[in-house]
Structure formats: structure tokens, C-alpha cells
Amino acid sequence: MISFKSFQLELDTRHDKYERLVKLSRDITIESKRTIFLLHRITSSPNREEILNESEVKLDAVRQKIKQVAQELTGEDMYQFHRAISPGLQEYVEAVSFQYFIKTHSLISAEEINKQLVFTLEEKEETTNTPSSNSHDKQQHTWSLKVTPVDYLLGVADLTGELMRLCISSVGNGDIDTPFELSQFLRQIYDGFTYIGNTGPYEVSKKLYTLKQSLAKVENACYTLKVRGSEIPKHMLADVFSTKADMMDREEGLS
């Protein structure tokens, strides 16, 4: 049947597009993850500015990939391919919100993220392959991608895990102010997620559990600092947080 030949074409085109988007999503995930690892090094590095600049370069590269995603999705229903790009976008949200927090100590909004995902390309008439160009005409192409509220939420939930790590590692470097600040910040986020409760899809509720654990770790760190921070020299703080056995020994010695 001839109609099946056209079905074959339609399905193949759809599947190919899906695969291209999956590949882009994977690239986005990898590069975002690397940005996060880079940003973690900020606690132990003297060169804060340099790391922040490098992270911006990396995130710009990720945004270029997102632009390609937006181009692929022109004229399509985004939701048809959402499962292909969702993991990458969540990882991107995690990376960009991490960088934003390090710079401003606040949470980046979804609107702010989406503002950065509007891409304009101005083409001058030079190119002879543009089919519809008039002479001496500038063509403006705009592509944009909106991160869905759910992807934003899931990215922020993963962010809390990174912030927890940031907290623990900053203590290890003698920074005793960041943990308290992080604790307050994480609590605000946790309150936000509690407010959402089960209104969101089940993936959001699942993340809530890990979020609670991260918050607990940070709160325990603050507790330890408060109770014992003044008694222990800064350079030994790292040991306090490394093993529980260590903490038990100290208890014996400091009674």
C-alpha cells in the first residue's frame, strides 16, 4: 500500500528528529555537569573571578546547544519531544542556578533562565542561498526555548544537592559563614517544595525526599559548628566532618 510508504517517511523523520534531540540533550547534560564540577572548585581556589568567568564560557557553550534544540523544535509541538530534552534542560537549570547562587546568593527565577534562552540571529543579505531574501535586507531569526515549570523545579531540587556539597566542602576549608547562609537558603527552597506538595507530577515529590536529606545534612553541619566550632581550630574543622568515629573520640576528650 502506497500510503504506508508515506507513513514510513513520516515516522522516520519523527524518529530522526527525536534522536538528534536526545544527542543534544546528552551534550547539554555533560557540559552542564562539568560546569558544576568547575564551580565546586571555587571553595578551595583563590581565584574566584577566574572560575566564574570560565563557568560563564562553559554555560554559553551549553546555551548554543540549547539554541540548536530550539531550532530543531521550530514549528513543532515541544511536548512531543519533551522526554528527549528534559534531562538536559534539568541539568542546565541546575548548573545555571548554581552559578547564580555563587554570584548573588539568591535563587535564579525561571523567567530569568528563559530570558537567556532567546536567541536572535541577524543575517545580512550577503548569503546567496537564502531563498526569500530581497536585496539589502536584514533578516532576523529568533528562536527561543522555554524551560517548563516542572523541569525548572526538578533542576532546582538537584541544585540543593550541590549546595549541600558546597556547604560541607566550604566548612572543610575553614569557611564557617557559608553553612549558615546555605542552611537558611535551603530551608526556603524546602518550604517552597513543601508548599507545592503533591500538586506537581510524581517526579517532583520523589525529589522532595532527597531534598529533605540534603537539608538535614546542612542543618547538622550548622549544629556541629555552633556547638563545637569555637572549640576547634579552623584547620581541623575538616576532620570534624569527615567521619562519625572521629566525632565520638573528640567527645570523650573534651568532656
Next chain:
Amino acid sequence: MSVSEMFIALQGSLSVDQDVREEIRKVVQTLEQTAREILTLLQGVHQGAGFQDIPKKCQKAREHFGSVKTQLASLKTKFPADQYYRFHEHWRFVLQRLVFLAAFVVYLETETLVTREAVAEILGIEADREKGFHLDIEDYLSGILTFASELSRLAVNSVTAGDYSRPLRISTFINELDSGFRLLNLKNDSLRKRYDGLKYDVKKIEEVVYDLSIRGLNKETSSAGGEK
């Protein structure tokens, strides 16, 4: 915006989304009810006596499809037109079922395969995504595969009812369908799984035809009263 303000806004949009889905679910339930009615009606053709009534059943089924049209029109209003795939999962199953039923009716009437455009017309929706609420190609194909299974059952029951020519026509039809499906490059999803069932339907119908031919029954069509 403070963190709490952001989350309040997010919760708002999630809550709106849930409300939309609730509305969609209600309409889909009415669609499912109508689909069940059509199915019960058409299932009657498998019985011996049912063969006589085929034109009447098709007509009644068409009337039910009228209600389907109304219900689908109502469904279209429940969400923004450009977010079809956001909520697609809610009506996927019932739409596939309706494709199957439409294909069945058209086959009983004309013994041809209903086209995607024809199904869209019966249901009162579009065939292309660009034009609005449409029939997704994978849903169309899934519905057709369910219809193929129904045909293999019809072939068996035709013989039982004494119609020895229908299975032969069904056999030609399903072989054509099978070669059509073989052209498709499918991914390992639910459509692929359903397609895998097609070969069993083909086999079953082949066996029916074989049973008839070795007993010379297919030559007796005139005396057995082959019906269309």
C-alpha cells in the same frame, strides 16, 4: 522575587495544569463510554445471526460516531490548541480505540482499509497537526493493528456462521496490510509490540483459509450463501 514568591507562582501554574487535566479526563470518560457502546454494537457481527444485520449495525454505529464528534469538539475546548502533545496521553487510548472501531465499520461497509483522513473525518478532527486537534499517525496505526486482530476473529466466526468466502477476502486484505506495515521502521515502543502481534493474526487467517481449501469448502460459496 523572593524564593517563596517564586514557589507560590509555580504552585499556581501546577495547580492550573491539574485542573485542565481534570476537565480533560471528564470528557475522555464520556468518549470511552460511547466507544464501549459502539464496540458492543459491532461485536454482534461475530454471531451467526449477526451477519444479516451488518448494514443496520454500521448505520447505528455511524450514529454513535455523531456523539463522538460532539464529544471530541468539547475536548478541543478544554486546553490551548498548541499544547496537543502536552495532554496527549489522556486521550491516546480512547482515540486508538475509536480508530479501530471506525476501521471496523468501514471494512464492514466496503471491505477496504479506512485512510487516516477518512478516520479524521468520521471523528470530526483534523488529519494534520498544523490544522488543530489531529489524529497522530502512531495512534492511527495502533488502531489499525487492533482492527487486524478483530478481523482474524471475524474470519474464524465467518466460517462457523457458514460464510466461506469472507475469510478468503479477509486473507487477501490482511496480507496487503502486513506488507504495508513491513515498510515501517519502528522503534521498540508499544506500537512495535502491537505490530508483532500482526503476524499471529496473519497466521491464524492463513490457517482458516487452509482449512477451507483442503476441504474444498471455498468452492461452495454459492451454496453457503456468501454475504457481503
